[in-house]
Amino acid sequence: MEIFSGLISGFSIALTPINLLFGFLGALIGTAIGVLPGLGPAATIALLMPAIYVIDAPVTAIILMAGIFYGSMYGGSTTSILLNLPGEAASVVTCIDGYQMALKGRAGAALGIAAIASFVAGTIGIVGMTLFAPKIAGFALSFGPPEKFSLAVVGLLMAVTLSGASVVKGLVMMALGLLLASVGLDPISGKTRFSFGIIELQSGFDFVTLAMGVFGLGEIFYGLESAIKTEIVTTKVGQVWPTMKDWVASRMAILRGTLVGFFIGIIPGGGAVISSLVSYAVEKRVSKRPEEFGQGAIEGVAGPEAANNAASSSSFIPLLTLGIPGNASIAMIFAALLIKGITPGPFLIVEHPDVFWGVIASMYIGNVMLLVLNLPLVGLWAKLLRVPFGIMAPVIILFTAIGSYSIQGQAFDIYSLVGFGLFGYLLRKLKFEPGAMVLAFVLGPMVEGSMRQSLLMSGGSFSIFVTRPISLALIGLFAVLAIGQTAVTLRKRFRTTT
Amino acid sequence: MERAEKVSSIVLIAFGLFVAFYSRQYLKLGKMITPGAGFLPYWIGIALVVLGAIWCLNTLLARTGSGAGGEKSDAGDVAAEGEARRSRILSRFLPGVLLVILYAWLFEKAGYIVSTALFMIGWQKVVEKEGWLKTTVIAVLCAGCMYALFSYLLKVYLPTGTWFS
Numbered sequence: 001m002e003i004f005s006g007l008i009s010g011f012s013i014a015l016t017p018i019n020l021l022f023g024f025l026g027a028l029i030g031t032a033i034g035v036l037p038g039l040g041p042a043a044t045i046a047l048l049m050p051a052i053y054v055i056d057a058p059v060t061a062i063i064l065m066a067g068i069f070y071g072s073m074y075g076g077s078t079t080s081i082l083l084n085l086p087g088e089a090a091s092v093v094t095c096i097d098g099y100q101m102a103l104k105g106r107a108g109a110a111l112g113i114a115a116i117a118s119f120v121a122g123t124i125g126i127v128g129m130t131l132f133a134p135k136i137a138g139f140a141l142s143f144g145p146p147e148k149f150s151l152a153v154v155g156l157l158m159a160v161t162l163s164g165a166s167v168v169k170g171l172v173m174m175a176l177g178l179l180l181a182s183v184g185l186d187p188i189s190g191k192t193r194f195s196f197g198i199i200e201l202q203s204g205f206d207f208v209t210l211a212m213g214v215f216g217l218g219e220i221f222y223g224l225e226s227a228i229k230t231e232i233v234t235t236k237v238g239q240v241w242p243t244m245k246d247w248v249a250s251r252m253a254i255l256r257g258t259l260v261g262f263f264i265g266i267i268p269g270g271g272a273v274i275s276s277l278v279s280y281a282v283e284k285r286v287s288k289r290p291e292e293f294g295q296g297a298i299e300g301v302a303g304p305e306a307a308n309n310a311a312s313s314s315s316f317i318p319l320l321t322l323g324i325p326g327n328a329s330i331a332m333i334f335a336a337l338l339i340k341g342i343t344p345g346p347f348l349i350v351e352h353p354d355v356f357w358g359v360i361a362s363m364y365i366g367n368v369m370l371l372v373l374n375l376p377l378v379g380l381w382a383k384l385l386r387v388p389f390g391i392m393a394p395v396i397i398l399f400t401a402i403g404s405y406s407i408q409g410q411a412f413d414i415y416s417l418v419g420f421g422l423f424g425y426l427l428r429k430l431k432f433e434p435g436a437m438v439l440a441f442v443l444g445p446m447v448e449g450s451m452r453q454s455l456l457m458s459g460g461s462f463s464i465f466v467t468r469p470i471s472l473a474l475i476g477l478f479a480v481l482a483i484g485q486t487a488v489t490l491r492k493r494f495r496t497t498t
Numbered sequence: 499m500e501r502a503e504k505v506s507s508i509v510l511i512a513f514g515l516f517v518a519f520y521s522r523q524y525l526k527l528g529k530m531i532t533p534g535a536g537f538l539p540y541w542i543g544i545a546l547v548v549l550g551a552i553w554c555l556n557t558l559l560a561r562t563g564s565g566a567g568g569e570k571s572d573a574g575d576v577a578a579e580g581e582a583r584r585s586r587i588l589s590r591f592l593p594g595v596l597l598v599i600l601y602a603w604l605f606e607k608a609g610y611i612v613s614t615a616l617f618m619i620g621w622q623k624v625v626e627k628e629g630w631l632k633t634t635v636i637a638v639l640c641a642g643c644m645y646a647l648f649s650y651l652l653k654v655y656l657p658t659g660t661w662f663s
Contacts, residue, residue, distance in 0.1 A: 168556065172510065172549045179542045186525075186535035192537055193525055218596070224625070225583060225591040228661065390626040391636060394618055397598055398644050405605065406654040414602040422595065428504055448538045460530030 006349075009265045013059060014365055022060050023362050026067020027369045033068075034075020035381045041072040041329040045336075056339035059358040065336045065358055066316075067366050070122065073272070073312055074370050075080075077114040077305055078381050082217070090272035090308040092435040093280045097293060097300030104296050107382070112240035113250055113298055114305040115374040121258040121306035123335050125313030128262050130360055141390060145453035146464050150471040152443045152450065154478040160436050169432050177437035180205055188452060200412035209404040210441060213417045214434045216400045218424020220393050240378050242298070250302035253283050257306030263356020265311030266318060272308035272329075273439050279307035281481075309497030313363065319344050320356055363372060500557060507554035514546030593624045609659025610649075614641040 013019060033040065045068050052061040073090070080091040081098035094114065101110040143151070160170035183194045184204025195201035242250070260282060261275040265389050283303040284293045293300050315330050337344050342352055349356045374381075400421075404413040427434050440447075458464035519535035521527070521543055528534025548569040597620045606614035618637035628636070648654040 113643050118593070152588075166556075168549055168552050172546065172553070175545045177548065179539060179546075182539050182542075189528075189534040189535045191525060193539065194520070204506070221591065221595060224594045390622070390628070391592075393625075394621040395640055396613060397601070398617070398640070401598075401605070402610075402644070402648055402654065402656070406648070409655060410540065411602060411606045414605055418595075418598050418602055421598070430503060451538070452533050455533060456531060493632045 003130060006353065007361060008359045009353065010359075010361030011364075013354055014063065014361035015359035018057075019060055019063050019358070019362060022064040022363070023067045023366050026064040026069075026370055027071040027373060030068035030071020031075040031370070031373060031381065032071075034072030035078045041069050041076065041311075044141055044245045044418065045069060045072070045333065047251075047328055052336050052339060056482040058337070058342050058352070059208070059355045061340050062333065062337060062355060062359050063118065063362040063366075065333050066362060067369075069333065070309075070363070070366050070370055070434065071311065072329075073309060074115065074118055074374055075381065077118065078111060078378070081110045081114065081301070082382055090276050090311075092273075092433075092438075093276045093304040094301055096280070097295070097297050100294065101298065101301065102298035106296065108240045108378070109242050109246055109298065110301050111378045111382070112375065113242050113246060113302050115240075115371060115378065116242070117250065117254045117257065117302045117306040118309040119367055119371040120254055121261060122313055123364065124258050125262050125265070125310035126367065127361045128310075128417045129313055129317055143470065144468070145450040145457065146468045147474070148446060149450035149454055150465055152447045154474045156436065156443060157478055157482070166431075169430075170436050173427075173432055173434060173437040176439025178444045178447060179403075180210065180437070181441045187445070187449065198412075200410060205416060205441075206404065206407055206413060207438075208407055208440060209413050209416050210420050211438055212400040212404060213420025214424035214427070215490055216396055217417060217421025218428055220396055221421055221425035222428045223389065223393065229381050240375055242483075246298050253279075253299040253303035256286075256304040256382040257303035258283060258310045260303075261307030261310030261312075262314045265314035266305075272311040272315065273442065275307040275311035276304035277435070279303040315361070316363075320348055322361070424433075456463070500560075503557045504554060507550050507557060510550035510553065511547050514550055515544045516543070517546060518543030560587075590625050594621070597621055597624065606657045607659060607661050609662060610645065610656035611641065612659060614644065 014023065045065060051066065055061040055064065066498075076091040077094050077098070080094040081102050084095050084099040098110045098114065101107065109205065156174050160167060160174055179194075181204070183201060185192055186201055192202050257275075257279040260279045261272070264275040264278060280300060280303060283299045284290050287293065287299060288298070289297070312329075315419075316333075319330050319334060334344055337355075342348070342355060376385075400417055401414050404417045405411065407413060424434060427437075454464050455462070466475060516570055518540050521540035525536025525539060526534040527537050597617060600620070601613055601617040604616065607613075608616070615637050618640050619633055622633035622636055624629075645656065649656050
């Protein structure tokens with residue numbers, strides 16, 4: 001009953017003209033900027049962060065930020081499908097089959113199913129968040145450092161299985177991501193690591209700069225030397241509404257993705273990235289035609305898109321109830337709340353019920369707005385991408401350069417961006433998949449922090465990770481999956497040789 | 499490509515060794531109960547060395563496996579493609595990367611307007627090899643639109659240039 005009355009009061013706040021306007025503007029601008037390559041939700045929110053200074057009411061400011069977040073998630077899917085450029089790590093998986101569908105002239109179906117999956121999953125995610133937030137948050141509260149460590153490492157190792165044919169290269173990516181995350185001030189000892197006297201490196205590398213460099217600039221650099229001048233899909237988007245065959249193929253993928261995304265999104269450090277990767281792995285595993293994955297399977301778009309949007313909804317749970325941002329985008333919203341004088345955490349629902357319920361109610365409205373914006377206007381968003389490479393490439397470079405500069409206002413970030421761009425180019429040339437590296441970079445502080453805390457708890461023994469039930473269950477789950485994967489690989493190899 | 503993979507794997511091994519050495523020597527490993535700042539980076543360094551070695555070995559084994567049955571019929575095509583790629587690297591990739599580095603260097607010094615205009619002109623002339631009219635139109639439009647978007651719409655601070663202040 002309390003939930004119901006809270007939600008009613010939330011809708012009375014979210015439905016005021018000013019909040020409706022800012023929710024709509026957030027969704028619109030978020031989608032428009034999220035569509036632009038290299039600019040994912042974190043960069044988009046970061047770019048638009050100055051806007052909250054001119055808005056007085058905290059709830060309006062956070063509704064705007066939440067709208068931008070959702071909008072850019074939608075927009076990121078468009079870029080992934082039409083350009084093969086994931087705006088952020090969560091869209092990496094969408095590229096795999098979405099872009100292949102686009103190359104086969106089914107861009108419309110891919111974009112349509114992505115929008116519908118996002119809407120369905122986002123809405124179910126918000127309903128789940130409304131109903132179960134207190135209970136789920138209670139369960140997540142029981143996660144101590146060993147569980148967090150096991151979860152993060154298992155998530156990373158699962159990402160490696162998606163890094164392409166070579167597990168070794170995937171593990172290299174994971175190790176490099178963790179190493180990049182360790183650059184800067186060590187939070188426990190206060191020592192600076194790998195900064196080599198460079199002051200700007202003391203705070204470590206910025207996630208947005210890294211993602212924009214590796215994915216955005218790296219692709220542009222690679223495009224400069226490849227024979228195909230552009231990888232932008234120039235064919236017509238086509239029929240957006242999926243066919244009956246597409247529906248049948250994707251409906252269960254959407255539901256599975258929603259469940260996977262919702263539960264993974266709750267856990268701090270989980271979020272959209274892991275959920276989309278796990279969803280893809282699940283879909284590939286349960287599919288009767290796993291060989292079609294990577295060639296344009298619609299389930300490969302529907303599942304991960306549902307998962308990352310359900311996770312986007314549920315990733316607000318640890319933020320609003322525990323005060324823990326689960327990913328870079330949510331961290332931006334966390335910062336926005338702090339700027340407006342609100343400390344997210346267990347007391348938020350008591351001290352600022354207007355913000356808590358207002359934001360939740362605005363998400364319901366925002367999801368409808370996004371579906372209305374995306375399905376009919378998908379052709380318009382796609383037109384933003386139908387610009388020749390000769391214009392698009394330098395514009396993307398300018399966007400990423402100014403975007404990275406705007407975060408901290410220092411030219412060093414542009415140099416970092418160029419460095420990461422060249423690194424991304426090399427990775428592409430050597431057939432590495434950078435998704436695992438970016439994921440490891442995001443989860444790096446959590447992996448290290450929880451590992452050190454766990455060792456402190458256990459008196460220096462690694463056995464703590466297998467003596468705690470949840471941690472053991474997570475490791476066991478991965479062991480089963482890894483053994484299964486190895487068995488499949490060995491069987492394939494055996495068949496090839498005989 | 500094979501050589502690039504081999505060289506890269508050796509570079510990775512050397513890098514891993516450096517990371518492990520630096521972590522142990524300067525960051526310190528600490529004790530098991532209270533790991534130091536260098537604990538995780540040290541093990542990452544060791545992991546990179548091991549993974550680099552496996553990668554190198556895989557590359558060598560792959561060469562041995564494919565060496566005996568190598569076909570010569572496509573050799574001409576491969577050489578032509580290699581030559582074309584080298585030409586694109588020299589005419590497009592290197593100038594493009596240099597322009598981006600130059601842009602990063604000029605951004606705060608010359609300010610947004612000058613650096614962006616120069617970058618766009620340089621890109622259109624050197625990388626895309628466009629005529630002056632098209633170059634000027636694209637440079638002015640892009641620099642102007644980006645300025646309007648970032649400065650007015652998004653309220654992002656754009657540097658005016660330390661050279662002019």
